[in-house]
Amino acid sequence: MNGVVPAARLAAHQAAHAEALKRVFERMHATSRRSLSSDRRSREARLDALASLVHDNAERFVAAIDADFGHRSAHETRLLDLFPSLEAIRHARAHVGAWMKPRRSAASLWFRPGRARIIMQPLGVVGIIVPWNYPLLLAISPRAAALPAGNRVLVTTSAAAPRAGELLAELVARYFVEGDVSVVLGDAAVGADFARLPFDHLLFTGSTRVGHQIMRMAADNLTPVTLELGGKSPVILGPGYPLEKAAERIMVGKLMNSGQTCIAPDYVLVPEGREQAFVAAARAVVAKCYPDLATTPDYTAIINDRHYRRLLGYLADAEARGASIEPLSAAAADSARRRLPPLALLNVDDGMQVMQDEIFGPLLPVLPYSDLDAAIAWVNQHPRPLALYCFENDAARRDRVLNETISGGVTVNDTILHIAQENLPFGGIGPSGMGHYHGMEGFKTFSKQKGVFLQSSLNAMSLFNAPYGALFERLTKFLIR
Numbered sequence: 206m207n208g209v210v211p212a213a214r215l216a217a218h219q220a221a222h223a224e225a226l227k228r229v230f231e232r233m234h235a236t237s238r239r240s241l242s243s244d245r246r247s248r249e250a251r252l253d254a255l256a257s258l259v260h261d262n263a264e265r266f267v268a269a270i271d272a273d274f275g276h277r278s279a280h281e282t283r284l285l286d287l288f289p290s291l292e293a294i295r296h297a298r299a300h301v302g303a304w305m306k307p308r309r310s311a312a313s314l315w316f317r318p319g320r321a322r323i324i325m326q327p328l329g330v331v332g333i334i335v336p337w338n339y340p341l342l343l344a345i346s347p348r349a350a351a352l353p354a355g356n357r358v359l360v361t362t363s364a365a366a367p368r369a370g371e372l373l374a375e376l377v378a379r380y381f382v383e384g385d386v387s388v389v390l391g392d393a394a395v396g397a398d399f400a401r402l403p404f405d406h407l408l409f410t411g412s413t414r415v416g417h418q419i420m421r422m423a424a425d426n427l428t429p430v431t432l433e434l435g436g437k438s439p440v441i442l443g444p445g446y447p448l449e450k451a452a453e454r455i456m457v458g459k460l461m462n463s464g465q466t467c468i469a470p471d472y473v474l475v476p477e478g479r480e481q482a483f484v485a486a487a488r489a490v491v492a493k494c495y496p497d498l499a500t501t502p503d504y505t506a507i508i509n510d511r512h513y514r515r516l517l518g519y520l521a522d523a524e525a526r527g528a529s530i531e532p533l534s535a536a537a538a539d540s541a542r543r544r545l546p547p548l549a550l551l552n553v554d555d556g557m558q559v560m561q562d563e564i565f566g567p568l569l570p571v572l573p574y575s576d577l578d579a580a581i582a583w584v585n586q587h588p589r590p591l592a593l594y595c596f597e598n599d600a601a602r603r604d605r606v607l608n609e610t611i612s613g614g615v616t617v618n619d620t621i622l623h624i625a626q627e628n629l630p631f632g633g634i635g636p637s638g639m640g641h642y643h644g645m646e647g648f649k650t651f652s653k654q655k656g657v658f659l660q661s662s663l664n665a666m667s668l669f670n671a672p673y674g675a676l677f678e679r680l681t682k683f684l685i686r
Contacts, residue, residue, distance in 0.1 A: 441595050577605060613633040
């Protein structure tokens with residue numbers, strides 16, 4: 206009996222959560238249908254409220270995210286969560302007036318002097334499922350696209366980052382009118398209930414495995430989805446590019462958030478014979494950036510014990526299958542504080558788990574390639590990644606990589622930075638995701654682009670009316686000539 210009562214209570218608790226979530230959604234949905242559009246001033250006001258929410262509570266977010274991670278570099282939170290969140294809002298605020306204007310479109314020649322235009326309308330209620338790795342940025346950036354499009358927004362946060370989620374829910378209730386933006390908290394069961402709601406659009410950021418589940422749940426309501434997933438983002442290091450310079454930019458991108466970034470470099474393809482030289486250069490970068498890695502506040506912890514054990518499992522599996530593990534720091538792993546020093550892996554192959562899963566941590570496989578054809582072939586033989594990084598000064602070789610591989614996005618001669626360009630679409634392809642957002646592309650994603658044809662009072666459409674005769678035959682023969 207002792208086991209039955211808690212189970213019954215848990216079921217009742219989950220049912221109550223599901224019912225409360227349904228009520229919140231239904232209120233937002235009803236509001237979105239009563240008010241089908243919002244003017245520029247109200248959209249700007251919501252963006253201003255979002256900016257104030259982030260800016261005025263910046264240090265509270267730093268503290269909350271730090272507590273969720275066990276230690277998250279305050280500098281990284283300001284650089285990687287706060288700054289890009291505010292930049293996305295500022296960009297939308299500056300352009301919302303132009304984005305929402307109807308756009309002229311050329312009418313087909315045969316239907317002139319009729320005119321065509323495109324009207325941008327809100328979809329209604331947008332759902333956003335936020336992951337734990339960047340719990341502020343990935344809650345704010347999609348809203349900086351959905352709100353200027355005139356939508357209501359419902360957000361659910363990750364149970365792995367509860368303090369950041371609770372703070373966000375508290376502040377949204379303070380800065381926004383109920384029914385415009387809401388945040389719901391909960392575990393994976395709440396996330397599943399959330400994905401099953403009949404949203405007008407659903408954006409999910411997370412793993413490819415969970416992305417499959419989200420898409421199945423959304424399919425029951427024919428809810429359109431944007432999936433921002435991940436995968437194994439490769440680096441191709443060209444033979445003529447300065448190795449030390451490349452190693453610096455690769456390791457900086459890799460070790461942001463201790464590698465817990467969806468577009469972190471996942472493995473490096475280096476010219477054959479230069480593997481050890483790259484490892485030595487990477488080790489020098491780590492020593493320079495984190496001179497006392499065991500104690501520095503600049504190095505972020507792994508989010509929880511499950512992910513820490515997962516990363517150790519990758520190492521054990523790789524070593525058992527013949528990989529050599531190359532420490533990039535003299536610091537020892539600290540399981541109590543979940544601090545895992547960066548490690549390079551040599552002699553890896555596709556049979557190892559570390560080469561099958563997205564790593565999401567400070568482990569970096571280094572693979573040799575014989576020539577550019579082989580490097581491109583390797584990338585193309587694997588699932589299409591969310592990001593690709595190419596270090597190459599030769600324009601012809603660089604263009605070959607850009608034109609002969611497909612990925613969600615690319616940064617050339619650096620890492621990560623394409624995600625920070627608000628004028629570029631951001632999104633994956635295939636197993637790394639679908640759909641785009643950021644800037645104007647995000648506005649389009651969360652808008653209905655309604656095509657409108659305005660017929661002229663002077664037109665010849667009556668010539669095509671029944672009953673069909675000789676003139677009709679001559680006209681149609683001319684049209685399909």
